[in-house]
Amino acid sequence: MNGVDENAYSRVEGLMVEQKRTSCYDFMEQFCDCIVKHISVMQKQRNEVGSDGCWKRARMHWIGRDE
Numbered sequence: 001m002n003g004v005d006e007n008a009y010s011r012v013e014g015l016m017v018e019q020k021r022t023s024c025y026d027f028m029e030q031f032c033d034c035i036v037k038h039i040s041v042m043q044k045q046r047n048e049v050g051s052d053g054c055w056k057r058a059r060m061h062w063i064g065r066d067e
Contacts, residue, residue, distance in 0.1 A: 001009075035042075
């Protein structure tokens with residue numbers, strides 16, 4: 001392999017790394033958008049679970065401290 005080939009392979013490798021990084025950022029952006037779209041539903045469910053103590057009972061069961 002000559003210097004031109006090595007340079008080309010190195011540049012292609014760098015491009016692939018940047019494409020993977022961009023793909024990860026795109027995925028994170030989609031995930032955050034999903035959370036933003038559903039945050040009110042999640043807060044409502046959290047409040048409902050907290051109000052009747054169901055979550056606490058389930059958690060205590062799983063850690064072996066049934067009340």
